[in-house]
Amino acid sequence: MNVKADLGASYLHSENIVVREIEGELIIVPLVSGIGDMEDELFTLNQTGRAIWEKLDGRKTLENVVAELRAEFEASPGEIERDVVGLTEELLKRKMLVAVQRDEASL
């Protein structure tokens, strides 16, 4: 499935997963079927993925997320945007994120 992320859109962690932090590791546990390629997969995010994940709160747009990360990390704007979009698309494909409608995000 090819899913495109929209820089002007907001995204929220799906209710179809359980996110746990165990001994410093962020672990994503599928709750419903169809999350991973296989039924028994768990997922973890590396430091970069985690920094992005924690900003995907359903209110900030991806553009806001990129701007915040640019202030926090020493990396080129293009590099950060590419990472944010890449991870968002990966997580959308796995149904770990959901897009938030614009009127919901602005509430």
Add this chain to the structure above:
Amino acid sequence: MLWSRAIENPYCEKLNTAEAKLWKDKRPALESLDIELTERCNCNCIQCYINLPADDRNALRRELSTEEVKEILRQAASLGCLRLRLTGGEPLLREDFSEIYMAARRLGLRVALLTNATLITPEIARLLASIPPLEPIEITVYGMERDSYEAVTRTPGSFEAAWQGIHLLLAEGIPFIVKGALLPPNRLEIEWFEQWASTIPWMDRPPSYSVIFDLRARRDSTEKNRRIRALRISPEDLIEFLSRRREEYLKQMGEFCSRFTQPPGSRLFPCGAGVGGACVDAYGALQLCLLLRHPDMVYDLKEGSLRHAIEEFFPKVRQFKAQNQEYLNRCARCFLQGLCEQCPAQSWMEHGTLDTPVDYLCEITHAQARDVGLLGASEMSWEVRDWRERVRRFSGSGAIDQDYGRRKSTSR
């Protein structure tokens, strides 16, 4: 953090906790938890070490409530537990099974369900299909036809019920594996069973079997223990059974012996019981393993917390040392201890103590060792001084070394 350094890895990594090294620095205090939801069962299997009648009022009255189970699950998750095994008795006898299952999954636990499959309804199958357990369901199959199956379960209708349950799982595509229990009524069905098991999509290896049956874990019935003893396989038949794929068996034995043979000394728990894992009985007693119910070895979760039990109680218990002189003379000096099922739980079930040798286990372990040439015909393992060399030769060759055993035995 340098951004460029952090993106060396993929953002999102798939984990298979059965294979991957999940924990980089520190392991969680609790990695897995077994909960025996009930000792009651709808079957009455001839070899069972724990089952009580499905309508046992005393058991029903004492069992943990739904909320008490959920509280234990919450505590387990807070300690980092990722894997939960729900067992029994028959766990699906609990009317609140679905609620407990959902609570576990919502806490982010993977759930392994151990069941006889007879109580898997279309509703249960739909639940497991929509909210996957993330671990294969484990089903013990007692026979391939009604007569053999129900000669074991002594429960009319259980054969059809089990196969109906299995077909519901197949129809919903819910991963499960099957296991056998090698008993007189089904001994002639092994090939049939294994051939059928190989058609199950999630069976990536031949099924495992219960072969050495435990006595009653509650020490609650002399009569049942007498029957279980009568069902136990003889050392000769065990060797024949284990050797049905001889080369594979020898290879596995060699690998196992190279890793797990050495005398344990007086430590009662050279095993991993209570390290990263724990078991809760149907009434809230925390145990190091499912079988060990000696009153000095259990912790009442209704009076304390899972964290306290794991951090304070278990480490103390694991320091216990054997006192029994016979144990110290035999088991403590036995290099085959890793191969033998002798442990405090077995001693408890057989003798009501923690450190009494169980002769049946000793006999079958010696028979296995003699069969592969680790011991001579009349040698006892605790008398062997050059056990390292024997294990090295056996494991290194990966093949049987019967001559060695014969030479040693005839030289005595």
